[in-house]
Amino acid sequence: MSFVTHLECANCGDRYPAGEVHNLCTACGKPLWVRYDLDAVKQRVRKQDLAGRASTLWRFLELLPVSDPAHIVSLGETSTPILRAGRLAAHFGMAELFIKDESRLPTGSFKARGMALAVTMANQFGLKKLAVPTAGNAGGAMATYAARAGMRSWVFMPEDTPATNKKECHLAGARTYTVNGLIDDCGSIVARGEKEKGWFNVSTLKEPYRIEGKKTMGLELAEQLGWELPDVILYPTGGGTGLIGMWKAFGELEHMGWLSSSRRPRMIACQSTGCAPIVAAFQQGKRFAERCDNASTIASGIRVPSAVGDFMIIDAIRESGGVAMAAPEEDISTWMRLAASSDGIAICPETAVCLGVLEQLLESGGIDRKEKVVVFNTGAAQKYPEAVQERLPAIDLTKPIPWDEI
Numbered sequence: 001m002s003f004v005t006h007l008e009c010a011n012c013g014d015r016y017p018a019g020e021v022h023n024l025c026t027a028c029g030k031p032l033w034v035r036y037d038l039d040a041v042k043q044r045v046r047k048q049d050l051a052g053r054a055s056t057l058w059r060f061l062e063l064l065p066v067s068d069p070a071h072i073v074s075l076g077e078t079s080t081p082i083l084r085a086g087r088l089a090a091h092f093g094m095a096e097l098f099i100k101d102e103s104r105l106p107t108g109s110f111k112a113r114g115m116a117l118a119v120t121m122a123n124q125f126g127l128k129k130l131a132v133p134t135a136g137n138a139g140g141a142m143a144t145y146a147a148r149a150g151m152r153s154w155v156f157m158p159e160d161t162p163a164t165n166k167k168e169c170h171l172a173g174a175r176t177y178t179v180n181g182l183i184d185d186c187g188s189i190v191a192r193g194e195k196e197k198g199w200f201n202v203s204t205l206k207e208p209y210r211i212e213g214k215k216t217m218g219l220e221l222a223e224q225l226g227w228e229l230p231d232v233i234l235y236p237t238g239g240g241t242g243l244i245g246m247w248k249a250f251g252e253l254e255h256m257g258w259l260s261s262s263r264r265p266r267m268i269a270c271q272s273t274g275c276a277p278i279v280a281a282f283q284q285g286k287r288f289a290e291r292c293d294n295a296s297t298i299a300s301g302i303r304v305p306s307a308v309g310d311f312m313i314i315d316a317i318r319e320s321g322g323v324a325m326a327a328p329e330e331d332i333s334t335w336m337r338l339a340a341s342s343d344g345i346a347i348c349p350e351t352a353v354c355l356g357v358l359e360q361l362l363e364s365g366g367i368d369r370k371e372k373v374v375v376f377n378t379g380a381a382q383k384y385p386e387a388v389q390e391r392l393p394a395i396d397l398t399k400p401i402p403w404d405e406i
């Protein structure tokens with residue numbers, strides 16, 4: 001049995017029973033929160049009990065919606081390390097800087113957390129056909145977990161999605177289609193397929209459980225830091241589930257009295273100047289964002305022109321005292337090279353944007369150089385061959401080796 005009491009619309013507050021298949025709120029079409037009996041969880045488990053459990057996201061089982069561990073679909077969702085980036089910190093004039101390296105997860109991105117939960121819950125409900133629109137990594141993770149569960153899957157992605165994502169979906173046996181449009185155009189196809197083909201739609205926030213998986217980033221971070229949260233979190237924001245999920249995690253931990261202080265981090269939503277609808281809405285004091293029609297960025301995971309959970313992202317940022325900010329698209333590959341060459345941390349282009357935002361906030365005084373800052377590396381640089389334009393000098397074996405130039 002799980003500790004879920006009910007589901008609740010994030011917009012109108014309508015309630016839905018647990019134990020049934022849900023997508024969006026049927027009253028207003030907005031996403032649903034999963035609610036738990038946190039007092040009962042607190043009775044059942046103490047935070048020190050976690051110490052003896054395996055280092056995977058399933059160590060937080062009481063705060064997850066799974067009712068029978070037999071339903072779990074897993075590829076070994078390991079806890080990810082928080083790495084010190086000493087030379088990068090020195091570059092910024094900071095004493096220290098931390099990077100939580102989510103690239104270690106199955107399929108090379110934090111999307112595995114969400115899909116492990118979404119596919120586990122689909123398995124619990126006996127669903128067999130899953131479909132998703134994707135900017136890249138969500139499709140790869142969904143296809144892979146669906147294969148793990150023995151389910152059929154359909155993936156729709158913009159035609160200029162990174163080649164690695166296309167190949168991983170194909171390898172995992174998903175029916176994979178490229179679409180000459182943006183991710184929300186792919187989303188419309190999946191929405192039609194729900195009716196026409198009987199697919200279950202696992203699109204970001206259109207089912208309630210991916211966010212519960214992403215929530216484990218926040219739970220894990222808190223536990224790793226001895227239940228004392230950092231001052232600032234920088235997070236590359238597309239659909240926003242990571243940021244929303246972490247904010248939910250902090251609220252649940254606070255309710256249970258597991259955090260050492262009630263001071264929560266300022267959440268910084270980072271976007272690229274090539275696609276920054278949340279930044280625009282935040283700056284204009286709005287709660288709902290306008291679609292970014294010409295969205296274009298090499299950081300494909302944050303190329304999301306309109307987010308269903310826009311108001312949830314913006315609410316979390318505001319409650320936390322954070323901001324939404326964009327960094328120049330042109331600087332992405334420079335930041336990737338700097339992080340990998342100075343500290344050996346191969347960050348994805350999405351996270352490169354966070355470093356650009358960090359630089360701006362340090363300069364403006366929005367972040368103090370002494371604060372404890374955690375940047376999330378949401379995926380592996382290796383998944384983005386297109387983002388790196390290297391021209392390597394060649395050795396021609398028919399000529400003498402140019403030792404003077406090497």
Ligand SMILES: *Cc1c(COP(=O)(O)O)cnc(C)c1O
Nearest residue numbers: 137238239240241242301378379
């Ligand atoms: C999907 C994705 C993001 C954006 O995550 P959201 O939580 O949906 O905002 C960031 N980075 C990478 C690598 C991604 O795949």
